[in-house]
Amino acid sequence: MTLTPSAGPRPLTVGICTRDRRASLLRCLRSLRHAEAFIDRVLVADDGSDPPVEAWVHEALGADAPPGLTTLRVETSIGPTAGRNRISAAARTPYILYLDDDAAVLSEAAVRDALAVLDGDPAVAAIAFAQADAEGRLYPPGAQPSAATVPSLVNTFIGFAHMVRREALVAAGGYREMLGIMGEERELTFRLLDAGLHVVYLPGAPMAHLSDPAGRDARKFLFQTVRNDALSGLLNEPLPVALGMLGPRLLRYFPMRRGWGGEDPGGFRRIVRGVADALPRVRAERRPVRWSTLRTWYALKVSPPYHGPGAAP
Incomplete structure (x- = not known):
């Protein structure tokens, strides 16, 4: 069309x-x-x-x-x-x-x-x-x-x-x-x-x-990436998955920081505190998706071709 x-x-x-x-x-x-x-x-x-x-x-x-x-x-x-x-x-x-x-x-x-x-x-x-x-x-x-x-x-x-x-x-x-x-x-x-x-x-x-450096901060990027990955799981995933993945998601901070190569004193503690501070709001807003939705999300990692309206993924 x-x-x-x-x-x-x-x-x-x-x-x-x-x-x-x-x-x-x-x-x-x-x-x-x-x-x-x-x-x-x-x-x-x-x-x-x-x-x-x-x-x-x-x-x-x-x-x-x-x-x-x-x-x-x-x-x-x-x-x-x-x-x-x-x-x-x-x-x-x-x-x-x-x-x-x-x-x-x-x-x-x-x-x-x-x-x-x-x-x-x-x-x-x-x-x-x-x-x-x-x-x-x-x-x-x-x-x-x-x-x-x-x-x-x-x-x-x-x-x-x-x-x-x-x-x-x-x-x-x-x-x-x-x-x-x-x-x-x-x-x-x-x-x-x-x-x-x-x-x-x-x-x-x-x-x-055309990336503009104004307002960009590597420490803030690292904090928000790791914290938000954890919060997204807690907000949306079935509870066994959200809790089981919480630790691995938080620990991603360390390889990400090594890859960045910069200094971030107290960065991991700030992320843990950031997740903890958000928990009351997470509890209020949490709406876990269905298990079938989670399976679909993982299946879409392979990016199947889109064939148009009505085509099954």
């Missing part, structure tokens, strides 16, 4: 979470010219930037401003997952294209192909895009949602650029805000799978990811 621009309602909201990355945000917004035919509005979640985004972005873009550019501002940072939930609450279209502020759309074709899958198959809740450089050259397979070279069913996506069915996202409860960032994609996929929905990876639909 090929989706073409029409004079009817535009099906897509673009949602961008940003904080103090002015040059990257402008590049991202200018890249949306490739998808203008599909865009209803562009919602920028300003996560406490200094100065506020709205104060300068319209002046900087001028005639290059994308359709319906709107800023959703918070004074104190709430993180990307909460920002995405604010965007989904404000969106009025069936689909949302989420972009990191250091991502960029490379072609209309990538957006059109993703919309065609979602429009044609109600069992697909999200589209994973391939990571590429500014020229569209794909990064290595290890930097992709999957090593697959054809459209495939996958068990996670990469948050830098993904498209979601808004109704499915809201029904699943949105992004898990306690995670903040790192691992929120895998955690959401668990809940979508439990609702009978899938994520499709389109390796032929690249989006640029």
